[in-house]
Amino acid sequence: MLSAVRAFAISRPALGATATAAVAAVASRLAAKPRTLAAFGKDSRLYHKPARSSTFKKLGKDDVRHFERILPAETILATPAVGGSADPIELEGFNADWLNKYRGSSQLVLRPKTTKEVSDILKYCNDQGIAVVPQGGNTGLVGGSVPVHDEVVLSLRNMNKIRSYDELSGILVCDAGCVLEELGNYVGERDHIMPLDLGAKGSCHIGGNVATNAGGIRFLRYGTLHGSVLGLEVVLPDGTILDNMSTLRKDNTGYDLKQLFIGSEGSLGVITGVSIATPRKPSSVNVAVLGVPSYENVQQAFKLARRRCGEILSAYEFWDANCMGAVLKHQELKNPLSSDYPFYVLIETSGSNKDHDDEKMGALLEELMEQGIVEDGALAQDDSQISRMWAMREGIPESLGKTGPTYKYDVSIPIPVLYDIVGDIAGRLETAKLYTPGEPGNPVRLVCGYGHIGDGNLHLNVVAEKFEDRITNIFEPYVYEWVSSHRGSISAEHGVGLMKRDYLGYSKSPEMISYMKRIKDLFDPKGILNPYKVV
Ligand code: FAD
Ligand code: MLT
Ligand code: ZN
Numbered sequence: 001m002l003s004a005v006r007a008f009a010i011s012r013p014a015l016g017a018t019a020t021a022a023v024a025a026v027a028s029r030l031a032a033k034p035r036t037l038a039a040f041g042k043d044s045r046l047y048h049k050p051a052r053s054s055t056f057k058k059l060g061k062d063d064v065r066h067f068e069r070i071l072p073a074e075t076i077l078a079t080p081a082v083g084g085s086a087d088p089i090e091l092e093g094f095n096a097d098w099l100n101k102y103r104g105s106s107q108l109v110l111r112p113k114t115t116k117e118v119s120d121i122l123k124y125c126n127d128q129g130i131a132v133v134p135q136g137g138n139t140g141l142v143g144g145s146v147p148v149h150d151e152v153v154l155s156l157r158n159m160n161k162i163r164s165y166d167e168l169s170g171i172l173v174c175d176a177g178c179v180l181e182e183l184g185n186y187v188g189e190r191d192h193i194m195p196l197d198l199g200a201k202g203s204c205h206i207g208g209n210v211a212t213n214a215g216g217i218r219f220l221r222y223g224t225l226h227g228s229v230l231g232l233e234v235v236l237p238d239g240t241i242l243d244n245m246s247t248l249r250k251d252n253t254g255y256d257l258k259q260l261f262i263g264s265e266g267s268l269g270v271i272t273g274v275s276i277a278t279p280r281k282p283s284s285v286n287v288a289v290l291g292v293p294s295y296e297n298v299q300q301a302f303k304l305a306r307r308r309c310g311e312i313l314s315a316y317e318f319w320d321a322n323c324m325g326a327v328l329k330h331q332e333l334k335n336p337l338s339s340d341y342p343f344y345v346l347i348e349t350s351g352s353n354k355d356h357d358d359e360k361m362g363a364l365l366e367e368l369m370e371q372g373i374v375e376d377g378a379l380a381q382d383d384s385q386i387s388r389m390w391a392m393r394e395g396i397p398e399s400l401g402k403t404g405p406t407y408k409y410d411v412s413i414p415i416p417v418l419y420d421i422v423g424d425i426a427g428r429l430e431t432a433k434l435y436t437p438g439e440p441g442n443p444v445r446l447v448c449g450y451g452h453i454g455d456g457n458l459h460l461n462v463v464a465e466k467f468e469d470r471i472t473n474i475f476e477p478y479v480y481e482w483v484s485s486h487r488g489s490i491s492a493e494h495g496v497g498l499m500k501r502d503y504l505g506y507s508k509s510p511e512m513i514s515y516m517k518r519i520k521d522l523f524d525p526k527g528i529l530n531p532y533k534v535v
Contacts, residue, residue: 049498050532052149056131059108059150063130067110070120075158077109084108094153097146098139098200099406101467102498104147106133111158115233115241115272121154122270122529123239131531132237134266136208137179139200141408142497144265145208148532156207159272162186170278171230171247176207176271192278195222199394207271213263215493217393220454221314221350222279225262232258233273237524245275260519265495266530268523282314282350286361287386290368291341291376292318295419298343300373302415302453305347308364312357315348319450320422323396326446326463330399333392336378336385345374345453346393396450404445405467409460409479413488418458421482422449425460428474443471457492480506496534504535 057063061083067076077091078084084107096103112118125132131151138145147153156177163173170192174183181201184194196209198216208214210232213225222228231246244258261269292298298318305313319327321342328335337344347364351357361379368374380386400406413421426447429435435444446463460479464471480490484506491500491507504513516535520527 049148053131053527053531055129055526056151056528056531057129059130059152063124063128064108066124067108067121070124071110071112071117075111075113075117077111079107082107091153094135094138094155095146097141097143099141099401099408101405102143102146102148104133105150106147106153107150109153109155111155113158115159115235118154118159118235118270118272119239119241121152122235122237125152125528126238126526129526129528131528133530134211134270136177136205136211137200137203139204140208140212140265140497141410141494142491142499144212144495144497144530144533148498151531154270156205156270156272159207163273165190166247167192169247169249170280171275172278173231173245173247173273173275174206176205176210176233176274178206180204180206180209187278188281191281193218193281195228195277195279196225199397206274206276210262210271210274211264211266212495213493215452215455215457217315217317217390217452219452219493220316225276226259228277229258229262229274230277231273231275232261232271234258234261234269234271236269237526237529241272242269245273247275249277263495265497265534267520267534268529270529282352284349284351284354284357285314285386286349286357286379287389288347288361288365288377288379289336289389289392290345290347290365290374291337291339292343292345292374293341295343297373298345298419298453299415300371301345301347301368304368304371304373305364308367309347309349309360312349312351312360313347313454314350315346316454317346317393317451318453319344319393319396320419320448322446322448323400323450323461326399326403326448327392327395330402331391331395333388333395336389336392337376339376341375346389393450400446400448400461400463404463404465407462407464407467407472407475408494409475409490410451410492410494411458411460411479411483411488411490412456412492413458413483413486415453415456417486418453418456419449421458421479422447422460424482425462425475425479428478429462429471432470432474434471434474443468452493455492477503477506483507498533501532501534 059082064078064083077086079086079088091109094109095106110121132154133147133151135145135153135155159175159177161175165172167190196216197218231244233245234242302316349357349361365377380389429444435442444464448461449458451457451459480503483490489507490503520535
């Protein structure tokens with residue numbers, strides 16, 4: 001069996017310089033990403049921008065004076081327009097999203113350090129009718145984390161303390177503004193891992209993860225945050241602190257209110273504390289990247305991987321040749337395979353018995369090759385190669401962003417038809433003479449697909465020269481109609497935000513939307529929290 005492992009491993013060129021450097025580079029670029037208005041030039045635009053609601057008070061100097069009385073001076077960023085002294089450029093990073101697609105014009109950013117301060121801020125805003133947008137690491141991809149107009153930005157970044165960690169149960173209790181990667185390092189030193197991981201880990205906050213119910217690359221093994229989050233501390237729009245920081249795994253005392261806030265995208269309350277179960281770090285991890293000739297074979301390989309490695313299979317990700325091209329161009333990584341393929345798959349197994357796991361992975365790879373399901377593969381030989389293989393997958397969003405302004409669709413569709421939408425959209429763009437695959441100089445530069453295929457989740461991306469209506473109109477609402485016709489979800493993991501709020505009806509019935517609105521009214525009767533988004 002081991003010979004198969006070697007067959008995969010030998011004579012494959014190394015992926016790149018050093019794994020940790022590559023991963024750190026992605027993380028630090030994320031963390032340090034300058035959000036200048038010039039990033040994608042003046043063509044960037046905020047579309048579907050609803051009109052400002054006249055029910056919200058326009059912020060005045062008196063309001064800022066009030067915040068100065070309840071918060072430390074260094075936690076307030078106010079521009080001269082509202083009586084402060086901050087250069088408006090300092091607020092740009094809070095006003096523009098990661099994709100540089102959505103941009104607001106907030107003149108005030110508040111960065112409280114305590115739950116009490118969050119409560120005082122919200123109480124005042126609610127009384128005065130001032131709109132507020134909660135913001136974590138601002139890595140969201142649906143325009144939910146930035147103001148639409150002049151909402152006050154309530155940034156959680158100063159709430160970044162670990163409150164407690166129980167090594168016996170693996171239960172972590174922390175502030176909402178803790179950065180996911182830092183939490184991963186903390187529990188990693190104690191032989192545990194976070195139950196979720198995503199490419200934005202160097203910047204995103206655990207509170208933002210909970211607010212978006214983020215999925216990511218560990219979902220296949222550890223499931224949804226609805227399962228691993230045990231408790232939340234949430235401040236409601238009127239300032240009420242809902243302390244539900246349970247560390248219990250089992251608690252059936254009535255309605256489980258915390259579930260409402262998981263995935264509510266800052267529309268019901270501000271999450272200030274999180275209690276979360278962290279799994280033991282697996283002692284044996286194997287990662288392989290495979291070259292696959294067709295999407296049909298990507299599915300066959302998944303079927304076989306589940307059959308042969310079911311209990312240790314921890315990730316099954318895929319990407320197409322266009323994604324690979326962008327990654328190899330923009331990351332310091334080399335293709336671990338000896339030639340190019342239409343599709344690539346990353347398989348990870350995680351377990352506790354190295355010999356057993358090596359044997360299982362080896363047997364799987366051997367069978368995949370023998371049956372001609374995959375044409376080539378490379379099995380990582382050490383942690384450094386594992387990191388580089390993951391950096392390749394996780395580097396896709398950033399690489400596409402460097403290729404040009406990127407339209408992102410994040411859908412759940414039954415796996416057999418998952419990739420059809422990519423070809424369909426490329427064909428529509430070609431017919432409209434907006435795209436010629438492989439040819440430069442067109443309004444659309446790239447159409448590609450990747451994602452968490454093990455979860456039935458495709459990321460369809462269209463990279464353009466600029467965001468413009470004639471391109472958008474090709475796939476909106478077409479993509480949503482397509483997904484709806486397959487009983488899929490128009491948002492598998494990124495959320496609704498501003499981008500999809502007008503399209504919710506493609507995934508939810510009128511009755512469900514009506515109940516969502518009633519829940520919003522119950523928690524936020526004045527609608528001050530993250531207005532214009534979600535519902
Ligand atoms: P933000 O972007 O700041 O906010 C997101 C939403 O949550 C907003 O609506 C905001 O109002 C709300 N919010 C934030 N903090 C709070 C809080 N404390 N209380 C209440 N509401 C709050 N997503 C995935 O699901 N899976 C992935 O694999 C994945 N990979 C990514 C890779 C890259 C490179 C990037 C840029 C993004 C990726 N994302 C992914 C999207 C994004 O990282 C996640 O949605 C993440 O959970 C957002 O966290 P954040 O702290 O940046 O939140
Ligand atoms: C991913 O899986 O890489 C993320 O969800 C980000 C993206 O869709 O680009
Ligand atoms: Zn994803």
